[in-house]
Amino acid sequence: MQLTFDSDVETFRAEFVAFLDEHLPDAAEADERPRSSAHVPEWARRWQRVQFDNGWLLPGNPPEFGGRNATILQQYVHLEELSKRRIYHSFNPQGLGIIAASLLSFGTEEQKSRWAARILRAEITAALGMSEPGAGSDLAGLRTRAVLDGDHFVVNGQKVWTSGAHDADVLLTFVRTDPVAPKHQGISVLLIPTDTPGVTRRPFPSVCAPDDLDFNEVFFNDVRVPVENVVGEVNKGWQVATGSLGHERTLLWLSFADRLGDLIEDFRPVTQLDRDRYATLVMDAQALRLLGSRALAREARGEQDVAALSVLKLLGSESVQTAAEHALSAEGEDGLVHPTTTAPYTPWNLDNFSSSWFERYVRSFAGTIAGGTSEIQRTIIAERVLGLPRH
Structure with missing residues (x-):
């Protein structure tokens, strides 16, 4: 078994180390801590954009989305170097690792440009609306409904454990669009801006950090979402769900x-x-x-x-x-x-x-x-x- 890397991978590592040595913010510059997993202080937004512009944010992505088409081994040493220095490449981890990645896999070109690129550049932040009071580990049991009304879906229901929702600009939200379909069918995925009328976000503390407000309840009351905000195919959201978790686990x-x-x-x-x-x-x-x-x-x-x-x-x-x-x-x-x-x-x-x-x-x-x-x-x-x- 070879537990070392070839020269091209080590050259890639050396380039990234040099980038970190030149551009990594110091403690004096980084004077504000994030208050949730979707709150990115201005210094951290600048840091994320510098990585994006130089292809070091997510190296496996193409250049137009903050990468350089890196191989899996190159992606590994990139994460390894971040880990050695205990560095976060983003303070909106679900935005990068799940939501933007899902949009690049399943979204339209317009969605990639309008939403994914802006999340990756830290112009906006995103949260993931999956779990519900009665559908945590069993996502297929979700009950939040979206009914088609002309060129909009009307959404009603509730999400919970939605990390960072109160600071996020958009929610990647899983909804049921066909209530009579089998359990794993009839699910769709919508991009819902958090300033849409009818969206209510209520942060609450966790038992291990009473002063840390990251979790949220999110309520949808007759929220109107344009049909162009559907990610993937209508009623085929289960494929997006499994792809989303796959991005998180690689x-x-x-x-x-x-x-x-x-x-x-x-x-x-x-x-x-x-x-x-x-x-x-x-x-x-x-x-x-x-x-x-x-x-x-x-x-x-x-x-x-x-x-x-x-x-x-x-x-x-x-x-x-x-x-x-x-x-x-x-x-x-x-x-x-x-x-x-x-x-x-x-x-x-x-x-x-x-x-x-x-x-x-x-x-x-x-x-x-x-x-x-x-x-x-x-x-x-x-x-x-x-x-x-x-x-």
């Missing part, structure tokens, strides 16, 4: 590997049980990187393996959660207290900068839900890897 395992490494580095084993758990986590981290490298090599050869991504998502998210749980246990009651830190502020250390182990543990549950729950991943593995019957 190299997701790398972020889990980084987070697991951070947790292991901060873990302070005391008892023999702690040391045994610590050793298991180190092995999990090594296994995750080796399996991820294997999947990366297969994709570089043009081989797609959805089941492998499910294995990586499951292993990565649950290993992070287990590491946080064991570290919290080792800390005992001290794990409930915010650590005292004298580390200087930087624009990138927003996650776990001064969080208690309890908060880090609670936050880990997001990883086992977002991008496809652990239960869904186990079902995929059971059917596609183990060959077990569906029922």
